[in-house]
Amino acid sequence: MRVRHQLPRLAIIVLLLCSASAAFAFPSIARKTKLSCATCHSKVSGGVDLTDAGKAYKADNTKVPAASVAGSDYVGSNKCKMCHMKQHKAWGDTKHSKAFAALVSGDSTLQATQAGALGVKLTGSPATNDACLGCHTVGFKLGGYPPADTTKTASFVNVGCEMCHGPGSKHAAAEKADKKTFINIPTTDAMCKDCHTSAMSPKFAFETYKKTGVHVIPATP
Ligand code: HEC
Ligand code: HEC
Ligand code: HEC
Numbered sequence: 001m002r003v004r005h006q007l008p009r010l011a012i013i014v015l016l017l018c019s020a021s022a023a024f025a026f027p028s029i030a031r032k033t034k035l036s037c038a039t040c041h042s043k044v045s046g047g048v049d050l051t052d053a054g055k056a057y058k059a060d061n062t063k064v065p066a067a068s069v070a071g072s073d074y075v076g077s078n079k080c081k082m083c084h085m086k087q088h089k090a091w092g093d094t095k096h097s098k099a100f101a102a103l104v105s106g107d108s109t110l111q112a113t114q115a116g117a118l119g120v121k122l123t124g125s126p127a128t129n130d131a132c133l134g135c136h137t138v139g140f141k142l143g144g145y146p147p148a149d150t151t152k153t154a155s156f157v158n159v160g161c162e163m164c165h166g167p168g169s170k171h172a173a174a175e176k177a178d179k180k181t182f183i184n185i186p187t188t189d190a191m192c193k194d195c196h197t198s199a200m201s202p203k204f205a206f207e208t209y210k211k212t213g214v215h216v217i218p219a220t221p
């Protein structure tokens with residue numbers, strides 16, 4: 001009797017744990033804690049391997065690390081283009097490369113739907129609304145968008161490279177042999193779901209969305 005009584009409760013706890021771990025992903029924790037990715041992640045651009053401080057935070061999110069560790073900065077998608085022309089071109093064919101236009105000149109019905117799902121009241125342009133910018137630009141309020149030098153704005157709008165790979169200044173500057181240690185390749189859906197939340201993207205499914213959302217380079221013979 002007792003056991004049966006507790007089963008639904010257990011199911012609720014499991015559900016809560018699952019949604020908590022989805023809310024764990026990138027880079028909302030950085031925005032919430034105001035700490036660099038390197039504070040909690042072994043790679044300066046995030047990923048699955050956590051530092052001791054990151055592990056403690058994962059076990060108990062009231063254990064916010066006391067100080068930030070010097071990390072990598074957002075440099076914008078044009079910087080990546082210098083060395084990754086093919087990926088940049090393929091990314092240009094995905095909707096991510098046009099995500100800022102959805103705020104500037106997007107369908108007003110869709111904008112209203114998204115605002116409603118977020119519980120946000122739209123006054124003025126969504127392109128100046130903090131509630132919208134986090135998922136439609138690069139590194140919003142994390143040293144990315146809006147850049148101090150406005151000639152660089154184009155590099156920080158849209159869902160750019162660093163929203164999936166993490167901030168890239170150290171990767172861009174590193175010696176070739178060290179480059180991989182400074183950049184993340186997302187392998188799970190956790191990172192996508194930081195933006196593709198159930199409210200904003202109810203149809204999201206990693207395997208199908210990956211096919212059109214991630215730049216794919218045609219195999220070179
Ligand atoms: C206060 C600690 C903390 C900070 C700061 C932080 N993260 Fe995380 N991050 C975590 C934890 C904890 C997880 C969940 C790991 C897990 O569930 O295994 C996570 C998960 C992630 C994941 C998903 C890992 C996967 O499954 O592929 C990515 C990507 C990520 N973070 C990137 C970043 C980036 C980029 C930054 C900086 C802009 C950042 N994080 C800042 C603690 C942090
Ligand atoms: C100065 C040239 C240069 C710039 C700028 C640059 N990269 Fe790279 N990147 C490289 C090289 C070279 C490699 C291959 C390293 C290797 O094979 O060890 C690489 C590898 C990568 C990888 C694969 C890592 C792996 O584990 O296989 C990713 C992802 C990546 N870069 C993303 C980016 C992003 C995002 C930016 C912009 C923030 C960027 N790169 C900027 C030169 C650059
Ligand atoms: C920084 C936030 C963010 C991250 C991270 C992100 N996305 Fe997106 N994604 C968006 C936004 C915003 C749009 C809408 C762009 C538009 O249509 O203007 C979008 C659109 C898409 C679409 C097009 C959907 C359609 O209706 O046609 C696909 C597919 C997609 N994303 C897949 C992914 C996958 C897979 C990942 C993880 C590997 C990912 N996204 C990570 C924000 C994000």
Ligand code: HEC
Binds near residue numbers: 103107131203204
């Ligand atoms: C938590 C991240 C997030 C926030 C915050 C967010 N969006 Fe989005 N938005 C997305 C994702 C993800 C998609 C793609 C959904 C899909 O197709 O599955 C999207 C799609 C859209 C689209 C449809 C683009 C198209 O043409 O297909 C519009 C318009 C839009 N968002 C406007 C807004 C507005 C307005 C706000 C602020 C009120 C906002 N978004 C806040 C993540 C976000």
Ligand code: HEC
Binds near residue numbers: 080160217
């Ligand atoms: C929506 C998330 C997302 C965005 C945005 C994104 N990437 Fe990637 N990238 C990935 C994923 C996922 C992989 C791994 C693909 C695989 O292994 O199938 C990857 C792989 C790579 C690689 C490794 C080699 C390769 O082509 O597989 C490089 C280099 C790279 N990305 C650079 C970039 C650059 C440069 C940009 C911006 C122009 C960018 N990425 C934007 C998700 C993203």
